[in-house]
Amino acid sequence: xxxxxTNKTDPRSMNSRVFIGNLNTLVVKKSDVEAIFSKYxxxxxxxxxxxxxxxxxxxxxxxxxxxxxxxxxxxxxxVLDINLAAEPKVNRGKADDSAEEGDLLDDDDxxxxxxxxxxLIKDDEKEAxxxxxxxxxxxxxxxx
Numbered sequence: 001x002x003x004x005x006t007n008k009t010d011p012r013s014m015n016s017r018v019f020i021g022n023l024n025t026l027v028v029k030k031s032d033v034e035a036i037f038s039k040y041x042x043x044x045x046x047x048x049x050x051x052x053x054x055x056x057x058x059x060x061x062x063x064x065x066x067x068x069x070x071x072x073x074x075x076x077x078x079v080l081d082i083n084l085a086a087e088p089k090v091n092r093g094k095a096d097d098s099a100e101e102g103d104l105l106d107d108d109d110x111x112x113x114x115x116x117x118x119x120l121i122k123d124d125e126k127e128a129x130x131x132x133x134x135x136x137x138x139x140x141x142x143x144x
Contacts, residue, residue: 013056014084014085014086015060015063015084015086015087016056016057016058016059016060016062016063017054017055017056017057017063017084017085017086018037018054018055018056018057018063018066018067018082018083018084018085019052019053019054019082019083019084019085019088020033020037020052020053020054020055020070020080020081020082021051021052021080021081021082021083022051022052022078022079022080022081023048023051023052023053023075023078023080024075024076024077024078025048025049025050025051025052025053026076027076028048028075028076029048030046030047030048030053032075033046033048033053033055034046034055036070036075037055037066037070040057040062040063040065040066040069040070041057041058041059041061041062041063041065041066042057042058042062043055043056043057044056044057044058054085060084063084064084066082067082067083067084070082071083
């Protein structure tokens with residue numbers, strides 16, 4: 001069994017460290033992770049956390065092979081999100097990018113509309129208050 005240590009601070013080992021995301025850790029244990037990933041090379045460290053894990057290989061070639069071979073694989077009902085720890089996924093593909101940007105734009109638009117509506121409500125309340133004051137004096141009532 002591999003060590004629990006995956007060295008995130010050693011620059012020489014960063015490219016040989018694999019991040020395994022979207023991992024069902026209620027079902028999948030450290031021994032399972034090691035069994036799945038050991039076919040790509042010698043594992044020197046493996047740490048499993050809630051929902052994700054790291055596997056430390058002896059070299060970058062093994063780590064890249066594991067990413068290529070296992071990314072997108074379904075384990076325990078969840079599709080794994082796997083990449084080198086030193087190279088987090090930023091650009092996921094054209095379809096995903098446009099959907100994410102569209103969602104963000106929609107959210108921003110909704111927030112802006114909400115602010116505009118809030119301003120209109122505040123303005124209406126001010127006008128109503130001013131109108132009430134005018135009516136009071138029009139009725140001949142005196143505030144003093």
